[in-house]
Amino acid sequence: MIKTFSTIINKYVTIKEVGLNGRYINAAHISKPLKKAALNFKVEVLGNSTLGESIHLIKVGSGKLKILMWSQMHGNESTTTKAVFDMLNVFGEYPDDSVIKNILNKCTIYIIPMLNPDGAKAYTRVNANDVDLNRDAKNLSQVESQILRKTFDDFKPDFCFNLHDQRTIFSAGANDFPATLSFLTPSENMERSITKSRKQSMKVIGAIYEDLSKLIPNRIGRYDDGYNDNCTGDTFQSLGVPTILFEAGHSNDDYAREKTREYVFYALLSGLSSISTQDFRKLDKSIYFNIPENEKLFYDVILRNADINGRNVDIAIQFKEILKNEKLVFLAIVENISNNLAFFAHKEIQCNFQSVTLPDHKSITENVIVDKILLKDEVLMIN
The missing domain is CATH 2.30.40.10 (Urease, subunit C, domain 1)
Structure with a gap:
């Protein structure tokens, strides 16, 4: 698959959203990229955060396969937000590229680029009420959690991409390679049963792994799949929707996470391409289990x-x-x-x-x- 979007890889420098750099990304920083996105896609406001900041939704594509993705659920995890706007740039600038065209024709993608703008402004994991939104899927006590759940219920996605950052402490397995990217298909129950929806998300992750391991060999990890019904990914998976957790980690000398951002961009395209072509169905779920599990080393x-x-x-x-x-x-x-x-x-x-x-x-x-x-x-x- 990497070969199929090699042209895009070669053009990444021109695709990269230049208005977003570094780790501190808040609502003010994404205002111009949102206006740019609105030139090609439908952008709307879903509601307001606890402190009144707008929470936006970007609608991309026109296909039957529906993918919901959200970033900065944790305000201090911004790498995937940068990658999302890079992805929007390639959608807008290269709609006739064979890979991009297929994604846009086969998929409808709903993107919430910043679910927790208050946490983003304060650079904290939690929202303005000191609540971790990724532990609020059951109670839905926060307006941001309610907005995400309503979007999920209204859109009825076929897949979910849950976009996060991880700390620099993680290795990809028991070795000296940092986990530059990590993935997880959340469990649906305490038994960690391999259900139909989990199998599908495992195979999509397998497709991403096969692509990205060519670019960053030995630096892709897999998170522990312990079940927590307060977590959003576990909840959506338990509702029968294949859900994939993306974790942006550390690259060498890249504390601004600009290189990792590029790898997340490729991972997003890889995942969407495998879904749009349905090529993921050809893979065996064993690829997922062959990804080394993260360790704190x-x-x-x-x-x-x-x-x-x-x-x-x-x-x-x-x-x-x-x-x-x-x-x-x-x-x-x-x-x-x-x-x-x-x-x-x-x-x-x-x-x-x-x-x-x-x-x-x-x-x-x-x-x-x-x-x-x-x-x-x-x-x-x-x-």
Whole structure:
């Protein structure tokens, strides 16, 4: 399948929505891309968020196969939102491309690009009432949850794409490859039964995996499918609609998630293409189970063989994302100081048994913020 949209891959630089960059994406940022989308597609307001921000719906295509996708259910998970607008650009600019034409003719796609605009503005997982919308599918206590459910009930989709970001801690299996993309077909019950709808979503994921593993070998993972009836994906799956969880993860030196965004864009096209052609039906569900399951094996930085007060240790650092003056700041926090840490890092620094201290020569301890350290009296920047 990758070969069939190789032309699009070669044109990605021109397709990419230039108005959206970085991790902090809120309603103001998508206003211009929405206006651009409205030139080619129908854009409407479904309702308003808790704080009164508009929640938009974009309608694409004219086919019988119906796909509902939503992004930024968690406000601080914006990579898939960027990829969605990249996808809208390719739909608008290359409608005569064979792959795109087939998708638009065979599918009707409803897209909610930002379900939680209040959380997006505050850069938080939760909404303005401090509720995780992905744990509100059962109670439907929040207006944003109600809007999504009403859209689902009215549209009656054949497939759902639930679009998220994942943390940098995940590896694709028990190895030193980060989970740049991860997928899941949610369970319908506590027994994790492989039902008809799950089989279909497994096969679509299998199609995406076969395509994307050619671009990012060893960097695609699979989430644990433990059942939670409060989760949106589990709920929609239990209603008989094949549902696919997309998780955008870490690429090397890509904390802005611009490279990962590109891979999500390809994954969206791959999934939609396999549905529009029905090619996914030819695949066996075993492909899905061959995708390595995610494990939490990464830190952002590990200082190896550091000397702290005569003790040889590894120092593990994790970045915490903080919104400051509408800019995202990564705070480097020491999470673990141990001998021979059996973890991987996106960046490793070999200290060669030399003394490591804070810039004021105080000892490094767990839970402290470190933007720079002294390695044998030489200043070393962490991020």
